Amino acid sequence: MFHMPSFSHYTIPEVISALNAQCYAKLILGASFRDTLLIEHLCRAYARSGVQVIDMAADSQVLETVLRSFESIAEETGSREDFPALMISLDVDGDPHFRHIVLDEPACIDCGACVPVCPTEVFSLSVAEHVPTSSLHMVSSRCYGCNQCIPVCPTEALSLQPVAQPSSMLTTLLAYPAIQLVELHTEHLDLSALQEMLHVLGPGLKNKLLSLCWRPVSEEALLTEKQQEAQYLHTFDHWVKTYNDYGVWMVQIDGIPMGGAGYREVHAERVQTSQERLAWYAALSVATRYQWAAPSQALWQWLTLSGGVTPETALFYKASPQNTVLTVHGAGMGSIAKKLIQPALQADCSPTLKQHLYHKAISAIKPFLIS
């Protein structure tokens, strides 16, 4: 492992204050996103924007890249204070965020259909000299598993493979004090997988502020699956209250998983989707409380949103009536955050334009920070 440079990060009490004030803002790099160039740009653009947390893949190279970008910011500004707290994401039971694109080269006919649909420009068609046809080039480290390219491929040359997270590597990462938050992602609310993870990694999770991330199912499914969900949430809540230093946790509802860039500028739909998710959350909350707890008790302390989040999402939930069920305490921005600064990666992007894009990124965070 590498030498950890030291910075003054947002502390957990500061993160909790932001949650309580509905001003929690997180930059999501992506649970399987390992493109070091873009990670450096994202950190440069957003580390000084006011986000309290940067959420990254549980990967030592990614951690090294994030800290290297902090180091260069510190050299420029002369300050090592007020850097975001770091969060890593763990896969409990096969969440699709933990996938990477794989190309079956012989099956690819270089048609280019996948090129425009990828939000992070994984694919490009390159034309070699003296060759009449172009061929597909792929930078797979940029892939964050959104699945938008798979349906457009006419020859089924693309597939998504799970990203492995060996427990020995996770234990090493969890030992770093700079990693203060951990998000557990669940796809199937698989109780035995959760119990196994807590058994193996429990000691490392003890002093972290925990978030549980899952995607809403339809309301019809909710009616049949609520028992399973309630049991899962109750087990997690019991573990946190018994073994975790903070004894409270946040939930992150994944609205349109990895959907922000796919829907780009359709802000009205974003807001409507958030409303639907909140309605779903309210139903789940009622169901959960009915099953397991007195009406005045909530299992989780804070509700946060991700998946299709844009600055307009913040405007929407801050305008929502405050009550114990629907209060949204903050959000994580991933796809849109990447999209905003993507042009800075172009070879012909001038330093002035780069600065302009970084300022645009900072403006995008502002709605989340205003109470």
Ligand code: SF4
């Ligand atoms: S479209 Fe999505 S799944 Fe396909 S390569 Fe791009 S990021 Fe990965």
Ligand code: SF4
């Ligand atoms: S869509 Fe499929 S066949 Fe076409 S270039 Fe992409 S991977 Fe190759």
